[in-house]
Amino acid sequence: xxxxxxxxxxxxxxxxxxxxxxxxxxxxxxxxxxxxxxxxxxxxxxxxxxxxxxxxxxxxxxxxxxxxxxxxxxxxxxxxxxxxxxxxxxxxxxxxxxxxxxxxxxxxxxxxxxxxxxxxxxxxxxxxxxxxxxxxxxxxxxxxxxxxxxxxxxxxxxxxxxxxxxxxxxxxxxxxxxxxxxxxxxxxxxxxxxxxxxxxxxxxxxxxxxxxxxxxxxxxxxxxxxxxxxxxxxxxxxxxxxxxxxxxxxxxxxxxxxxxxxxxxxxxxxxxxxxxxxxxxxxxxxxxxxxxxxxxxxxxxxxxxxxxxxxxxxxxxxxxxxxxxxxxxxxxxxxxxxxxxxxxxxxxxxxxxxxxxxxxxxxxxxxxxxxxxxxxxxxxxxxxxxxxxxxxxxxxxxxxxxxxxxxxxxxxxxxxxxxxxxxxxxxxx
Numbered sequence: 001x002x003x004x005x006x007x008x009x010x011x012x013x014x015x016x017x018x019x020x021x022x023x024x025x026x027x028x029x030x031x032x033x034x035x036x037x038x039x040x041x042x043x044x045x046x047x048x049x050x051x052x053x054x055x056x057x058x059x060x061x062x063x064x065x066x067x068x069x070x071x072x073x074x075x076x077x078x079x080x081x082x083x084x085x086x087x088x089x090x091x092x093x094x095x096x097x098x099x100x101x102x103x104x105x106x107x108x109x110x111x112x113x114x115x116x117x118x119x120x121x122x123x124x125x126x127x128x129x130x131x132x133x134x135x136x137x138x139x140x141x142x143x144x145x146x147x148x149x150x151x152x153x154x155x156x157x158x159x160x161x162x163x164x165x166x167x168x169x170x171x172x173x174x175x176x177x178x179x180x181x182x183x184x185x186x187x188x189x190x191x192x193x194x195x196x197x198x199x200x201x202x203x204x205x206x207x208x209x210x211x212x213x214x215x216x217x218x219x220x221x222x223x224x225x226x227x228x229x230x231x232x233x234x235x236x237x238x239x240x241x242x243x244x245x246x247x248x249x250x251x252x253x254x255x256x257x258x259x260x261x262x263x264x265x266x267x268x269x270x271x272x273x274x275x276x277x278x279x280x281x282x283x284x285x286x287x288x289x290x291x292x293x294x295x296x297x298x299x300x301x302x303x304x305x306x307x308x309x310x311x312x313x314x315x316x317x318x319x320x321x322x323x324x325x326x327x328x329x330x331x332x333x334x335x336x337x338x339x340x341x342x343x344x345x346x347x348x349x350x351x352x353x354x355x356x357x358x359x360x361x362x363x364x365x366x367x368x369x370x371x372x373x374x375x376x377x378x379x380x381x382x383x384x385x386x387x388x389x390x391x392x393x394x395x396x397x398x399x400x401x402x403x404x405x406x407x408x409x410x411x412x413x414x415x416x417x418x419x420x421x422x423x424x425x426x427x428x429x
Contacts, residue, residue, distance in 0.1 A: 006194050013190040018183050025179060040162050044130060044141045047073055048158050052125075052145055055079070055154055063088050076140075076159040078102045082152040083117045097136075102157050104133060105142040119153035120146045133159065223253075262397060263377065273317040273404055277428055280311035280355050283318065284348045287325040295344060298333050305347035312427040314355050320401045324409075327394040328359035328421045336363025336418060355425050362418040371411050375399045 051069070055061065066077055066088060076098060079086050090098050106116055109128040120126040126146040133140040142159040230246070288304045295302040325346070332344050341362040348357045366374065373379045377396040402409040407425040414420045 006191070006198055009194045009198075010187065010190045013194065014183065014187045017186055017190070021179070021182065021186075025175065040141060040160075041130065043073075044143070044158075044160050047075060047160060048127075048143060048145060048156070051077060051156055051158065052147060055147060055156065061086065061088075074161045074163065076101060076161075078157040080116060080155040080157075082119075083155070101133065101135060101140065101142070101159050104135065105131060105144060105157050105159060108133075108142070109144040114144055114146070116144050116146065116155040116157065120148050124148040138163075263393065263400065273320060275315055275317060277313050278316055278318050278321065279313055280348055280357070281306055283321060283325075284346055284357065287322055287329075288346055290322070291326060291329045295329065295333065299342055300333060300336075300338070301343045302329070303343055303345045305345055307349055311348055311350055311355060314425050315428045316405045316425065317401075321405070324398045324401050324423065325357065325359065327398045331394055331421075332359060332361040332363070332419070335366075336361040338363040338418070341416070350427065353427050353429070355427050357423045357425070358420055360414055360418065360420045362414060362416055365413055365417055366411060366419050374411060375409075 047069075054065070061079065066079075067090075069075060070077055070090065076090060077088075078090075078098070079088065108131045109116065112128055114126060114128045125148065128144040130141055130143045133142045138161055140159045140161050142157070145156040145158070147154045147156070230242075284304060284306060288302060292302045329344060329346070336344070338361065343362055345358070345360040347360060348355065350356070375395050375398075377393060379396075399409055402423055402425075405425055407423060409421065409423050412420045412422065
């Protein structure tokens with residue numbers, strides 16, 4: 001599913017960005033074309049003005065100058081003296097092609113009411129519009145200019161060919177090649193970017209699948225006990241035992257569902273903390289009073305380790321922080337399996353504007369390969385899930401609560417064997 005989505009999104013990004021890139025390049029090309037057309041028009045006008053000035057200042061037209069000027073500027077210059085062409089065959093064009101182009105410009109001028117065979121009447125000079133001429137797949141600019149003189153008039157029919165320069169062709173080819181390579185590179189980058197963007201979604205879906213599978217597994221066991229006990233009640237023997245089993249499993253299911261709802265609230269970002277100013281010493285001592293009897297009942301000694309100087313206050317949800325410490329102590333009771341030093345130490349101290357609270361046990365410890373996963377939901381070192389009093393959600397809940405407080409929780413080895421869970425929270429300033 002994700003591969004298909006990745007392909008579709010990559011294609012969408014590539015097409016969308018490609019269209020934008022095409023529009024940008026197209027706009028640049030159009031701008032260049034317009035600029036080139038404007039330059040060509042200006043060049044043509046300058047050449048026409050130069051020829052006109054030459055004819056007005058020189059009574060004798062030198063064919064050498066005409067040929068040189070034509071050659072240097074890709075021009076076709078046709079001059080008529082009182083309606084009769086001068087004896088000049090031109091430089092760079094065959095006579096047939098030359099005559100056809102001249103006639104074509106004359107026809108266009110005639111359509112605008114300018115006859116090169118008749119002298120100007122109302123003014124000393126008459127000039128036609130500048131025409132765009134396409135002939136044999138070549139583009140020309142052309143115009144007719146009539147100049148009145150003392151002994152008559154002269155007609156100038158000028159055409160100019162603007163070949164595409166090799167440098168311009170090469171630059172366009174380079175741009176198109178770069179454009180193609182850019183689209184390919186864009187696809188590759190989009191593929192990697194989309195893959196990276198979808199990775200959290202895919203991991204989240206995977207976690208949800210594992211969460212559902214693990215929750216189903218945890219719910220299956222108490223339901224089986226309930227079903228078995230309910231069936232046994234039909235026979236009337238030892239009913240008290242079966243009723244107690246049903247009550248115990250209902251409590252287990254209630255705790256599991258409560259934990260799952262709590263985690264769901266954090267995922268939905270709608271779980272709020274009841275913030276207040278907390279005395280860190282009081283938090284530790286109250287947790288001790290709450291958990292000491294349970295620890296003693298299970299053969300462990302709960303010890304409080306506080307500095308002689310009172311700890312600074314901190315801001316947080318006192319009930320939730322107490323819950324975190326209870327989870328950590330319960331976790332030590334369930335998994336420490338201490339043989340010699342059956343002690344759990346509840347320690348707190350201040351360091352560099354942070355308050356550190358530790359739950360330390362001296363049991364068998366946690367393997368390095370397991371530490372990276374202990375805060376995952378439904379994770380337990382006991383893969384067979386034989387420990388029924390824990391569902392593998394406690395440390396996940398603890399981590400969520402501490403992170404909501406802007407703190408950090410981590411697990412390290414105790415120096416004398418065992419595990420040390422450390423909570424780092426900002427002090428209240």
